Amino acid sequence: MRSNDHSSARSKRTGAVFSLAVFLLPSGALAQSSPGGRGPSTGDGTSGVAQGSSGTSANGASAATPSPGPDTNELNDRFEPKAKAGTVANGTNAGPTPGTAEPTKADDKKDAKKDEPSGKFEFGSYGRVRAVSDLRGGTGRGANIVSFGPRTDEESYAEIELRREDTWKDGIKTRIVTTLALLPPFFHFSGKMTQAIALRNLYAQGTIDRYTLWVGSRMYRGDDIYLLNWWPLDNQNTVGGGVGIKFDKERGDTMLALHAGMQRLDDPFQTQSVAAVAPYGFGSTQVIKVDRPRTIETAKLIHFFRNSPDKTLFPGNDAMGFKAVVYGEAHQLAAGVQRDPLTDRDRALPADTGFLAGVQLGYWTGVRDGFVHVFAKHARGIAAYDPLAVPTTFANDRTTSGASDTIIATGGNLETEAVGVQWGAYLRFFRDASEGATSREKYDEGAVVVRPNIFISDHFGVAVEGSYQQRRYALADADGESKLTTGLFRAGVIPYFSPAGRGSFKRPQLRILYMATARDKGARSLYPKEDVFSQRSVEHFFGLGAEWWFNSSSYP
């Protein structure tokens, strides 16, 4: 069969990294099931539009990478760090291989030595760089107006991961992960020898029997929609810890992941220090006035439907399968007293709470990197706001009670040896807690993006992409005559060089990129009149780009 031939070819191509890819599959948190990493909130801030929402910081925070589909990392890495036939080149997952793969010789050697402590250092990376023009003499500029617009005009971003992995007596495994993120502008662009660096991962993890424990600062998330650079269901960035439990030891068809963490953003909403007279001597000293981290508890239950030695759900295709995810979050924010910097008066900050509930259905075709995901979630209260942002609007009691965020989304990829198509789409209904009927933080929005691919040869291809996005606010437009509705349409072409072979998710990928964006009157009205974006209805985005990921626990 053609697909088998392809799998074989992939195995050969990945030979050099295969042993790493096996063991270095995602770091193993249950929720960290798909590649990708959310960057700091400066990422996409250039548009100055879609970032305005306190409920939407994910857009600006995203450093997204592909989501090749089936959420198999929970199994392969955390609970069963063995090679699977579905693991493809450059570490992306093509899907689960539900227990049918025969042990390899390498596995035999491992088994023989499994009681001997061993370890190694690893290096991995995700990154993307671009050099783009607006064809008017300026640099290409992001134009998205929704929280999660197509990623084609996103900023450069890179992560460097340093990792120590050990196997101890009794098969106990540990992993120490450090991930640094680099944010633009880079030296060769700005001429400044300073660099913004963020620490995206710093945690330790251990696995014993059916249990995996981790503690540290960590990106912790599920499947993404690659074209939208977004994790629609779960995407935590906390300092905390978690535990994963595989109910059936060997296969892990049903798993539960629990996590608790906290954030205390550098914002007077959550942390503030004020000067006070020093108790001894002269002068003043700083006192922490506000200290109210947001604490978040998450729970994620996953069940896979796939062939096993005991049952055959999909005759003739062991690589096909489904998964169902049920996910929930609880958020708490303690009360506090803030010193208003404007008046130097103290004012109360009330306690706040929130919850989120969501589901995901995943289907992987078993053919190349084919998959389909559908997500739905609903959040209320403080949980409606991304934890990397603080709310900017409130109910009159200054809580977020009444705020809600409702999302349905889908993403996927289908491909053959010759062609492929990726897509992403979502609808979102965000309502802040403000008691006014109108607010810039009450809106409906959505986006749909489709990217057909033609794999011209083993190493060259061309993608075309079309997308539409719209946000409608509970505001009147500038004329006061109707609702403020903003929309833009984007289309373009992306010829690329893919050294790793055919496939929508093969990386590295070196690209030429051209996108044209048509922006309607509403979209233009979001910008001050001094901004050319308030005047131009068509934007160009032309240049070069590259994207890679390898050997990263975030982007396997």
Place this chain on the structure above:
Amino acid sequence: MMRFSSLFTLSKFGASRAFRPLAMGMLALGLGSFTPSCVSLPEDGTTVTLGTHVDDWRDEVIYQVLVDRFANGDVNNDYLVRPGALARYQGGDWKGLEDHLDYIKELGVTTLWISPVIRNVETDADVDAYHGYWAQDLTQPNPHFGDIVSLRSLVKRAHSQNLKVVLDIVTNHMGQVFFYDMNLNGKADIYIGGTGTSSQVTRVSEFDPDWNPIGVQAETSLGLAGRAPIVFFQDPTIQRIAPVPGILARAEGYHGFGRILNYDVPEQTMLGDFPGGLKDVATELPEVRATMVDAYTRWAELVDLDGFRIDTVKHVEHEFWKVFTEGVRTRLARQGKEKFLMFGEAFDGNDQLLGSFTQKGELDSVFYFSQHYQVFRDIFMYAHDAAAQRGTDQIEKLWAARATNWSAEPQDQGIGVAPNKIPVNFMDNHDVARFLFAALGDVAALRNALTLLLTEEGLPCIYYGTELDFSGGNDPANREVVWNTGFPTTGDTFRHVAKILGVRKASLALRRGNTSVLWSSPHVADEEDAGIIAYERSGGDAEDSYALVVLNTNGKKSSSTSSGESVMKTGKASATLVDVLDPNRASYKTNADGTLKVSVEAQSGKLLLLESEASELGF
């Protein structure tokens, strides 16, 4: 609920029209026909149908609201709010006002006068534009108070409760939007000039330079250098940028003579900048006039307003008012809005000057500032000080003068009432110390003055907080926050106002009747009739309705409507009158010749209706 296809509309793209089918296809592919609940504007905030909401403005009672101070309905527009610092924003907004219309209704008033709604320069010299009089953009709402939707919602909700809305506007000046570059260095300076020996030491502010009859001059060490260039600020952080719209962003739109130093000099009053650096607009220019007509009429159209309260009218030439009022009335009448009230503020005690703005082709009315001084200050506020108090004959003289000082003809396309029949009566407002401050906390004097205010001929205007016994001194102490009080409706002053307004609402005489002063007195001491003022409201458009008001403004003793052999003579012979302010409903019978002697306690009053009418009206 709305179907998805209408939720995500492919709006006007121009060049992208060709892509619409593809975009629609993608939407259908990705999102199907999902039917979500979707963002919508409240019905009150969308469509506006202009209409005439007033029958006769004499039936109305105005309640003046400083929006920033009344109620905070949405904390999310509390930008740069400094609670307790009354020279700064406090957080009130249109939604808060809308949320408390029931309170206003219970008071019995019928019309809201709301402070200016347009976008202002945020702050200047550490004072904020919470009051709204520092205009920068005449086309946009001040976001501190809400948006166009919340303003529409307020007006629509008010109309649904039979409340009218009058908007405060300013045509005389804009905010602190430019400086005079007097030393030609390109930036705004405040500097000391002169040597102190060969010349006088002077302080010069390029923000607000003194009046110069030849225009503000540039001056170097070598002497005068001609008119100082007008340079618009460019400080978007505080909205201190060139004004909008049109000619208001150009130097030619302003007079450029500097700050008024002497209000008694007509040239300065008309052409000088308003103190505080508020730049005087060249209202004689046709383009400026057209801009003002268009900008402010648009607000009436956008939110279905019922009138304008117009600021600083005495600083603008009469010809402007003729053009402005005609432009507004004509444009609104074409759209079905009639009886659009336009009344002005001329901060002056000269009754003739006030009346001049009501002459043919100008305003429907003006604030009765002469009464503020000659009646509420000289008589009611000074009730505790016999040496300062003036006799009530001053009231009779002032009212009589109005008949000739003010126009006796309704304006064409105006409200249909002659200006001298509808002065806008007030005891205090946001520009003067509150009554209770000036009256040293004399609440009896306040309630007595309110009785006059609400029963005299004209259109009463109550400054917010009066009903709550607010007693702030001069600006900004007289601009207190209401929401800290909890909006109580049980206070004695609140109930006093509500009671009188209940009678006024029922009594045609109190709303539309002519006035006949039956008794006034020059006496303020121990005389029999010291402090008495008595007037009938009847005739005119009052049909058979009749009311008699007798007030004693004396702060120390009972007085009566008599002096020796002379007794007050009413227009009703052998009639029984009932005091509807008296819980016991005391009645009085006039003699066959119509005379009636009524004794009134110090600083109190009687509101007498015919017994039959009172019974019919339920009092």
